Amino acid sequence: MNREEFIEKIKIKRDYAIEGVEENLDSPPGRKPRDKDKLLSEFYHSLNQEQKTKIKEIIEESIDMGIFSFFCVLDHVSFLEDTPEKTQFELYAVKNGERVLLNDFSQELLHDLYNGLVQE
Numbered sequence: 001m002n003r004e005e006f007i008e009k010i011k012i013k014r015d016y017a018i019e020g021v022e023e024n025l026d027s028p029p030g031r032k033p034r035d036k037d038k039l040l041s042e043f044y045h046s047l048n049q050e051q052k053t054k055i056k057e058i059i060e061e062s063i064d065m066g067i068f069s070f071f072c073v074l075d076h077v078s079f080l081e082d083t084p085e086k087t088q089f090e091l092y093a094v095k096n097g098e099r100v101l102l103n104d105f106s107q108e109l110l111h112d113l114y115n116g117l118v119q120e
Helices: 003-026 035-045 049-074 110-118
Strands: 092-095 098-101
Touching (some): 003 110, 049 110
Antiparallel strands (some): 092 098
């Protein structure tokens, strides 16, 4: 798997997450949904269609920001520590003995690839 394929697969998972949150708002999961889920669903159902559309946009923005921020950490443009020496992370895809560095800094950064894909 190369970096572009990785980002495309992450986008698919992102789309599932957005859909999952929307489904949970519409109908909380499980035989005995959590109180939090029921309250959020009641709020969601109290909205008109325009407001529901805005909520869906907020869900997308929230998920995108979370993924983007995580990729910024992997790309070493944002750090988890506030110290002079920073931990740097390397992300590899390993399959059939082949090892591919996905956050290779000599190539386009993961957060830029992701942003380009979701901003289309």
